[in-house]
Structures are given as structure tokens and as C-alpha cells.
Amino acid sequence: MIQIWAVTLNSFREAMRDKVLYSLLFFAMLMILASLAVAQMTIGEYEKVLRDLGLAAISIFGLMIAIFVGIGLVHKEIERKTIYTIVSKPLHRWQFLVGKFLGLSATLLLQVISMAAAFALILVFAEAGLHSSLLAAIWLSYTELLVVTAIALLFSSFSSPVLASMFTIGFTLIGRLSSGLLEFAEQGESSSESFRRFARILYRVVPDLQTFNVRTAASHEIGVGWEYLGYGTGYAVAWSAALLLIASVIFHFREFR
Amino acid sequence: MIGSDSVIHCEGLSKRYRGSLLRRSYLALDSLDLQVKRGEVVGYIGPNGAGKTTTIKILMGLHRQTSGRAEILGQPVGSVAARARIGYLPERPYFYDYLTAEEFLHFYGTLYGMSAQSRRQRIDELLPLVKIEHARKIPLRKFSKGMLQRVGLAQALINRPELVVLDEPSSGLDPMGRMLIRDVIFELKRQGVTVLFCSHILSDVEDICDRVAILVKGKLVKLAAVDSLIQETMHSVEVTVRGFTTEELSKISAEQPILLTPERATFSTPDHESATELVRRALDQNLKVASIKPRRETLESLFVEHYTAEDQDRGANPEGNQR
Incomplete structure (x- = not known):
């Protein structure tokens, strides 16, 4: 386990010293700040718009960090051949991937906390109030980032960074749309059987990222129960573990040129 | 096994x-x-x-x-x-340039499962060995190529x-x-x-x-x-003497020196035994023996010879490595 800890700490250090991370964080802060101005321009529902924009900023920029930093973490090791000195040490390749995943998860947690703190300050400044459902929405957004990080690690374990980015973004979009698509296929009267079957398969093989979306409820200050929080967290852990398992099998057989 | x-x-x-x-x-x-x-x-x-x-x-x-x-x-x-x-130093290594030399070695030591104390002790031994003790707290991005190679060597030795x-x-x-x-x-x-x-x-x-x-x-x-x-490829042994007269030179060898200056005379002998005999005679004449050098093929020439032979064989058999 000490080997996983070493890789986790090193990945955390690497991600925290990555300029891309700070650029993204800067724009996230800017967007959270801008939500104040945008909300001013709306007629009515000022507080709701403020909450919507803030939660969206945290989710979108969190996803960008997870995808771009996540893919870079493994790819850089291969491109710069630092992987040679790592995989020749007495650690299993899956330990390396799990360490990378945990390192980025810790980085993301810190980023989400920073963005959440900025968001909370804006809400306090705008006297919009702090409802516990916001915290639940932010937590579930973070657990979604864990799944996306695992997707990014899976694709970067066998493909180039450009392909890995495209696959990860595609997978994430499908994950966000699959439950809606399934609903549409099941309820739509004109849906063919093959379309229904396709929507069902897609829903099963791709993580349903809408599970982590309670932002609408939070912006209306509707409470999110502990059971749902537990379910969402468990769902994220299970999918992350499954994706890391597949990534580890692929990585195990990979040769580094 | x-x-x-x-x-x-x-x-x-x-x-x-x-x-x-x-x-x-x-x-x-x-x-x-x-x-x-x-x-x-x-x-x-x-x-x-x-x-x-x-x-x-x-x-x-x-x-x-x-x-x-x-x-x-x-x-x-x-x-x-x-x-x-095992310790391993790859060819043209690139390391985590955001780490200091000390952090870098701690990282690799941890990958070997070493305790914090044994890592510290080993790092204290290795940094002076590879002569970068002064750069302990400096990030690797500021290291020269030579220094990077040295810290790379240190990581290869961290686990004894x-x-x-x-x-x-x-x-x-x-x-x-x-x-x-x-x-x-x-x-x-x-x-x-x-x-x-x-x-x-x-x-x-x-x-x-x-x-x-x-x-x-x-x-x-x-x-x-x-x-x-x-040894297999030794050609000759060269003996150089100093402080001689022409008469003394003719007494120590019937052969002419291969190189003759007013100060030095160099003789070529076919093997160690002949060289030893020539040295004994030079000492009998109170001459100074400046050097005894076996003239042999270097590893480099041996390598070129093998490489050329293998290349010719492959030329005769055009299948080569590609199929």
C-alpha cells in the first residue's frame, strides 16, 4: 500500500504544479464571480440563477480538470519515459493506476473545495442564503468527477491523448444523456424496438452521470436525502472501481516503447 | 529455478x-x-x-x-x-522535474517499500557518492544533464x-x-x-x-x-629504453628499434617472453626502461571486426531480421 501512497502523493504534487489546473481554476472563479453580474440582469429568481450558475461552473470546470489533467497524468509518464523507472520498481501496474487516480481525486477535491468556498462567499455577499442541498449537489458533482477521472485514466491507458480526450468527452456526454435517451425511447410511442434495445444497452454499459445531478433541486433549495447521497457515492465508487479494473488489465499487458 | x-x-x-x-x-x-x-x-x-x-x-x-x-x-x-x-537506470532518462533531488529519491525509495528512516539514511549515503550533495534541495528542472544522470544513478541504487x-x-x-x-x-x-x-x-x-x-x-x-x-588478439610487446649509446643498443637486441630518438629507443618484440629477455639485457647494460606496452587489438576494433563479419553474413542471407 505504501507504493500506492507514493504514486498518489507524487501525482498530487504533479497536478498541483500543473499550470493547466490553475488556468482552469482561474476561469472557474471568474465564472462564479460573473454569475453575480448575470443574476443581476435577470428579472426575478435572482437567487436561483445565482445558485444555478455557481453549481454549473463547479461542475463544468471540475469536468475539464478531470479530463485534461487526468489524461495528461498517464500520458506524460509514457511520453517522457518516466514510466520506465516506475514500472521497473516492485509495484504492480494496477497500483500505479490506482495511485494516479487517488492523486487526481485529491487534487480535484481541493479544487472543488476552493470553487465551493468562492461560491459560498458570493452567495453570502449576495445575501442569497446557504442551503444544505447546495453542499449535497457539490458533493455529488465531485463524485461524478471521480467517475470521469476513471474514464480518462481508462482511455489514456491505451490511446493517444487526442483520442483519449475525444473518447472521454464522448463517454461523458453519453453518460449525461443516456438516462434521458432511455426515458425517451421507453415512453415515445413512435420508438422502434431496436431503438429501445439500443437505449437500454447504452444505459447499462455507460455510467449514468445524471445520477449525480441534483443541481436543479439544490437551486430550488429542495433537500437531498442521506440515502440518495449514499446511493450516489456508492454508484460513483462502484463505477470508478470497475473502470479502473478494466484500465489495469489493459495497462498490465501494455508494452512501453 | x-x-x-x-x-x-x-x-x-x-x-x-x-x-x-x-x-x-x-x-x-x-x-x-x-x-x-x-x-x-x-x-x-x-x-x-x-x-x-x-x-x-x-x-x-x-x-x-x-x-x-x-x-x-x-x-x-x-x-x-x-x-x-534490481536497480535500473534507463537510457536518456527523464525525471519528475518538479521534485527536488531529495523528494525524488524519497519517492523511489517509497516505491521499494523502504521506511522513512532507511530512506533518509540511504539518501545521505547516495548524494555524496554521486557528488550532488549540494543540490539536495534544488528542483531537478534546474539540473544539468550530468547532474540528472547522477541523480538517476542514485535512484538506481536506493534499494541496495x-x-x-x-x-x-x-x-x-x-x-x-x-x-x-x-x-x-x-x-x-x-x-x-x-x-x-x-x-x-x-x-x-x-x-x-x-x-x-x-x-x-x-x-x-x-x-x-x-x-x-x-589476450587472444595481442600483436606484440613494445619496450622503450632511455640513456643509451649506439653500442649498448646493439647489445640488447639484434633487431633495429622501431622508433629511435636521441633520448628514446623503442623495440618491438613478438611476445611477453621476448620482451622480458630484452628488459633483462637492458638492465644488465644499466639502461633505464621507460615503458613496456603490450600492443593489442582494442575492444573497439574487435567489435568492428565482429560487426563487419556479421553484416557480411547477413548480406549473403538477405532474409535478415525483417520478415
Whole structure:
């Protein structure tokens, strides 16, 4: 386990010293700040718009960090051949991937906390109030980032960074749309059987990222129960573990040129 | 399992890289049989593309062999148990430049499962050994190429390995850096550590290694003790004397000197015995013996000879490595 800890700490250090991370964080802060101005321009529902924009900023920029930093973490090791000195040490390749995943998860947690703190300050400044459902929405957004990080690690374990980015973004979009698509296929009267079957398969093989979306409820200050929080967290852990398992099998057989 | 004195054991080891639409498959290593005994320093030499790095990558578990078997310290290559006892410095290494030298070595020490205390102790030993103690707290991005190579060497030794594999450790280093690498290898040899040393700098291989393996186009063409290789090819022994008169010179040898100046005369003798006789006669005449030099083929010329022969063989058999 000490080997996983070493890789986790090193990945955390690497991600925290990555300029891309700070650029993204800067724009996230800017967007959270801008939500104040945008909300001013709306007629009515000022507080709701403020909450919507803030939660969206945290989710979108969190996803960008997870995808771009996540893919870079493994790819850089291969491109710069630092992987040679790592995989020749007495650690299993899956330990390396799990360490990378945990390192980025810790980085993301810190980023989400920073963005959440900025968001909370804006809400306090705008006297919009702090409802516990916001915290639940932010937590579930973070657990979604864990799944996306695992997707990014899976694709970067066998493909180039450009392909890995495209696959990860595609997978994430499908994950966000699959439950809606399934609903549409099941309820739509004109849906063919093959379309229904396709929507069902897609829903099963791709993580349903809408599970982590309670932002609408939070912006209306509707409470999110502990059971749902537990379910969402468990769902994220299970999918992350499954994706890391597949990534580890692929990585195990990979040769580094 | 192999004998306990065998550190590296390769039997019929082959590696074929798969081709693609644009590239043919390529046989990088062809039935390699190689055994390295405990405490030996073995030079692994060959031209570019000979299969040296492929062999090392298989031994380090970075690549898988297509056929044959390889063991390190009695464990299959690539196993965690084998890797725990090896130190490895890859060719042209790149390290985490955001870490300081100390953080960097702590990281690698942790990968070996070393405790914080043993890491600190080992780092205190290694930094002076590779002469970068002054740069302990400096990030690696500020290191010169030579300093990076030294810190790379330190990471290869952090776990007190039983086998150290060095892939072109002297490439791009200045004479001081090369000397340091040589000194470290001598120290490892003194401690009984086995070293597999891959290099293009053949004079270093000649000076440092006990045995040398010459690899050409994936095939092992020669594996022998460096001394025996060089002894086999000794041409003559040259004896240089000083403080002589023409009469005295004619008394010590019937042959004319091959080089004659007012201060020095150099004679060429066919072997050690003739040289010893000539030296005895020079001393009888109260002449000063300035030097006795065996004139022999260098490892470099030997290597070129093997390479050329193998190349001609391949020319006669155009199948070569590509299929």
C-alpha cells in the first residue's frame, strides 16, 4: 500500500504544479464571480440563477480538470519515459493506476473545495442564503468527477491523448444523456424496438452521470436525502472501481516503447 | 529455478515486434542465451538497433519476450519479487522535474517499500557518492544533464540492489561525469553487486567489465572475459629504453628499434617472453626502461571486426531480421 501512497502523493504534487489546473481554476472563479453580474440582469429568481450558475461552473470546470489533467497524468509518464523507472520498481501496474487516480481525486477535491468556498462567499455577499442541498449537489458533482477521472485514466491507458480526450468527452456526454435517451425511447410511442434495445444497452454499459445531478433541486433549495447521497457515492465508487479494473488489465499487458 | 550464483539467466530469448500496415514485423532479439554470475560486471555492447535496449526492457518487465525464458535472481523477469532486488537506470532518462533531488529519491525509495528512516539514511549515503550533495534541495528542472544522470544513478541504487542495470549511463557526459560513473561501478563491484552495463563507449567497457557480450542484429556473436578477448588478439610487446649509446643498443637486441630518438629507443618484440629477455639485457647494460606496452587489438576494433563479419553474413542471407 505504501507504493500506492507514493504514486498518489507524487501525482498530487504533479497536478498541483500543473499550470493547466490553475488556468482552469482561474476561469472557474471568474465564472462564479460573473454569475453575480448575470443574476443581476435577470428579472426575478435572482437567487436561483445565482445558485444555478455557481453549481454549473463547479461542475463544468471540475469536468475539464478531470479530463485534461487526468489524461495528461498517464500520458506524460509514457511520453517522457518516466514510466520506465516506475514500472521497473516492485509495484504492480494496477497500483500505479490506482495511485494516479487517488492523486487526481485529491487534487480535484481541493479544487472543488476552493470553487465551493468562492461560491459560498458570493452567495453570502449576495445575501442569497446557504442551503444544505447546495453542499449535497457539490458533493455529488465531485463524485461524478471521480467517475470521469476513471474514464480518462481508462482511455489514456491505451490511446493517444487526442483520442483519449475525444473518447472521454464522448463517454461523458453519453453518460449525461443516456438516462434521458432511455426515458425517451421507453415512453415515445413512435420508438422502434431496436431503438429501445439500443437505449437500454447504452444505459447499462455507460455510467449514468445524471445520477449525480441534483443541481436543479439544490437551486430550488429542495433537500437531498442521506440515502440518495449514499446511493450516489456508492454508484460513483462502484463505477470508478470497475473502470479502473478494466484500465489495469489493459495497462498490465501494455508494452512501453 | 537456476543456480544461486546466476543473477541473470536468459535461454533462447527472442523478441519480435509486430508489424503494421506500413511496417514489417521486426525480430529485435534472436534466441539470446546469456548468463551473468553474482558479482560480475558484464558489458553489453552492440551497434544501434542490435537489441541491447530490447533485452534490458525484457529484463525490467517493460516488454514481454515472444519466446524463450528469462530469470533474474531465480525469479521470472517482470515479477515484483525480481524487481525488488534490481536497480535500473534507463537510457536518456527523464525525471519528475518538479521534485527536488531529495523528494525524488524519497519517492523511489517509497516505491521499494523502504521506511522513512532507511530512506533518509540511504539518501545521505547516495548524494555524496554521486557528488550532488549540494543540490539536495534544488528542483531537478534546474539540473544539468550530468547532474540528472547522477541523480538517476542514485535512484538506481536506493534499494541496495543485488543487480544494477545501466543503459548507456555515460552517454552525453563530460569526462568528469564518465569518471564518476566508472568509480561508482568499481565501488559496486567491490561490494559484490552484479552490474549489466550497456554502452557505446568501449574504452569504458574494456576498463570496467569482467566479461563482454557483443550483440549484432539481435544475435549474441561473442561472450567472453574481456582479458581473454584482448589476450587472444595481442600483436606484440613494445619496450622503450632511455640513456643509451649506439653500442649498448646493439647489445640488447639484434633487431633495429622501431622508433629511435636521441633520448628514446623503442623495440618491438613478438611476445611477453621476448620482451622480458630484452628488459633483462637492458638492465644488465644499466639502461633505464621507460615503458613496456603490450600492443593489442582494442575492444573497439574487435567489435568492428565482429560487426563487419556479421553484416557480411547477413548480406549473403538477405532474409535478415525483417520478415
